[in-house]
Amino acid sequence: QSVLTQPPSASGTPGQRVTISCSGSSSNIGSNTVNWYQQLPGTAPKLLIYSNNQRPSGVPDRFSGSKSGTSASLAISGLQSEDEADYYCAAWDDSLNGHVVFGGGTKLTVL
Amino acid sequence: EVQLVESGGGLVQPGGSLRLSCAASGFTFSSYEMNWVRQAPGKGLEWVSYISSSGSTIYYADSVKGRFTISRDNAKNSLYLQMNSLRAEDTAVYYCARDDYSSSSPFMDVWGQGTTVTVSS
Numbered sequence: 001q002s003v004l005t006q007p008p009s010a011s012g013t014p015g016q017r018v019t020i021s022c023s024g025s026s027s028n029i030g031s032n033t034v035n036w037y038q039q040l041p042g043t044a045p046k047l048l049i050y051s052n053n054q055r056p057s058g059v060p061d062r063f064s065g066s067k068s069g070t071s072a073s074l075a076i077s078g079l080q081s082e083d084e085a086d087y088y089c090a091a092w093d094d095s096l097n098g099h100v101v102f103g104g105g106t107k108l109t110v111l
Numbered sequence: 112e113v114q115l116v117e118s119g120g121g122l123v124q125p126g127g128s129l130r131l132s133c134a135a136s137g138f139t140f141s142s143y144e145m146n147w148v149r150q151a152p153g154k155g156l157e158w159v160s161y162i163s164s165s166g167s168t169i170y171y172a173d174s175v176k177g178r179f180t181i182s183r184d185n186a187k188n189s190l191y192l193q194m195n196s197l198r199a200e201d202t203a204v205y206y207c208a209r210d211d212y213s214s215s216s217p218f219m220d221v222w223g224q225g226t227t228v229t230v231s232s
Contacts, residue, residue, distance in 0.1 A: 046222065050218035
């Protein structure tokens, strides 16, 4: 059972917009920023969004993040086949000294 | 090129020990805080341990506290994870990851390719 809650799966067709939610509590998302990681099949995780809504250099602007209260969302617009991957949200948790907590991950399928 | 390369994984019996290493290159290793994150087969990511840039501050997940020890050698640009009293549930791919900050908010911006640890008799 992960501290942050994500839907186990999501899907969309090419060109569509999909969103992935991440729900937490006041001790993690409610008081700290949210980061998102993309893990393509058989590869290491890659930073996708940091500080709720910032994209690292090289990440397409099709990817966007937002946060409200104790929840966060990742949106992918103009869905492409290469976006098929696992997506994880993460945040620092003030109730767990020094601990980073991850969501359980969402497997995105491009139909 | 900024890079992290893990090594040291393998097959070990329950109760055994293993030492993982993470070699950093392409950046000033001594300026960055570091983490170990693991992923059990078919499962999600689990943060394992954190160490500050100087090594003076260390945190562990409850699942490994008292059994794992994180350390670093800034002169050798290397991060380590000493794993003792290994259990089957420690079987996972172990990643080292660099911490960066934006307005005091941390995120793991560079990840290694991972090293596989299998605990089985």
